[in-house]
Amino acid sequence: MAKVLMKGNEAIGRAAMESGCKYFFGYPITPQNELPEYMSKELPKIGGVFLQAESEVAAINMVYGAAGSGARVMTSSSSPGIALKQEGISYIAGAELPAVIVNIMRGGPGLGGIQPSQADYFMSTRGGANGDYRTPVYAPATIQEAVDMVMEAFDVADYYRTPVMVVADGMIGQMMEPVEFKAPKRRELKEKTWATTGTNGERKPNIINSLFLQPQQLEDHCIRLDAKYKEIEKNEVQYEMYKTEDAEFVFVAYGTTARITKNTVDALREEGIKAGLIRPKTLWPFPFKAFNEIPNAKNIMSVEMSMGQMIEDVKLAVEGRIPVHFYGRTGGMIPTPDAIAEKAKEVLGGAR
Known part of the structure; x- marks a missing residue:
């Protein structure tokens, strides 16, 4: 496949679509705005849905809903916006739903500035919200690598039933480089029998939830999540x-x-x-x-x-x-x- 000269943000959007992403929910913030702009134009062409939510909080909860149906879904933002999404990311991790979250990082704290930064390392790698959870975090150094990692992130998300983050500083989002969209090595993925796709009267309804009121049940859930994170630590280091x-x-x-x-x-x-x-x-x-x-x-x-x-x-x-x-x-x-x-x-x- 011939290489194409693309801006980083737009290349990330196309990589998501090449990976089967049909749904994108987001909210504008510099320096990632070209990504949702690209998705708003291109997703409808393939029967997908782009929706600009009323806020970052709304966007991540829309991701939760789409992921619960088993669809491939993505959101993107920049540092303060990702901070607003943290509660929703924790819910998605707790409910064991696959989703891809892209952070084109800018300076902070607070509103900070719109120039490149890497100051979201703690927020990304420690589990930026409440509870015992982690998210795999990819950090591309080139636009080609951003493309490849986004494609891999969708498979990793489905394989482990977990949200996956791709973090890049604003320079990678804004600069242009030649890229090609090669199909990644595919993993053997299980059918999404857990998804809330309707029962047609043939099975009991699936319930997606991260609420466990009994302490023992919640501890058992966290222990099971921890075992999954240990598998990720064992298998996914790059x-x-x-x-x-x-x-x-x-x-x-x-x-x-x-x-x-x-x-x-x-x-x-x-x-x-x-x-x-x-x-x-x-x-x-x-x-x-x-x-x-x-x-x-x-x-x-x-x-x-x-x-x-x-x-x-x-x-x-x-x-x-x-x-x-x-x-x-x-x-x-x-x-x-x-x-x-x-x-x-x-x-x-x-x-x-």
């Missing part, structure tokens, strides 16, 4: 190792920041500094095992477009074996390869 075989200084970065940091790695190697990069492609499950594959590492640096959030998982991964440092820009500011390199040299005691 990461990239870049020039880490002999690396003594290892960066950890994801998304656009990882693309920038690769340039830093190359520049430091030209100066004789053995640098490398671990790039998480899934933020949850986090690739803890990747940190067992850097035997020569003497220093690790988490590079983020935030004040430091992923660094907590990096520290958990190394368990105190290796010093962990941090470099970040936030509020819509983007780190440069030179600034990252200078911070690394500062850690090493100055330029060599």
Whole structure:
């Protein structure tokens, strides 16, 4: 299939449609507006439904309803909008419904700004609402990867009956790159016998619910959910190792920041500094095992477009074996390869 030049937001929308998504519920917010705009134009052409809800809260509850019917459904927003959706995401997780949620991240807290950010790491990876739940979180670094991950996210959502998040900073949503829409490796998915599709008098009605008034019932439910999350942790980790075989200084970065940091790695190697990069492609499950594959590492640096959030998982991964440092820009500011390199040299005691 020939490649097509597309803006990130629009490519994500087309990827969802190529994956069988027929329903989209959302609300405008920068910098993801091109995604719902694209869906509003294209979904009706294939018999799908686009609906601009009256709020983000309404949109996520519409997702709950569509997911309960067994349909493939997606919503998207940007940071403050995703925050408003958190209660609904918790309900969807508790009811074990498949859905895909896209967050094109911007600066915060509060309304913040409209420039790129990665400051939603905690909200995305910790379960941003109430209760014991997690959501798989994909973090693309290119528009092609965003396309591929959205396609995979729909299958993962159906396979595990869980909401899945795809998070990208505003730069990935706004920039343009050539992409192709290849059919992903399909999983063997079960028939959705749990869906509320009507009984035709042939079976008892399905009830979709996350309300358990008896403590023992709720604990049993949470234990069952936890077993599912352990399976996801076992089977769905994705990461990239870049020039880490002999690396003594290892960066950890994801998304656009990882693309920038690769340039830093190359520049430091030209100066004789053995640098490398671990790039998480899934933020949850986090690739803890990747940190067992850097035997020569003497220093690790988490590079983020935030004040430091992923660094907590990096520290958990190394368990105190290796010093962990941090470099970040936030509020819509983007780190440069030179600034990252200078911070690394500062850690090493100055330029060599």
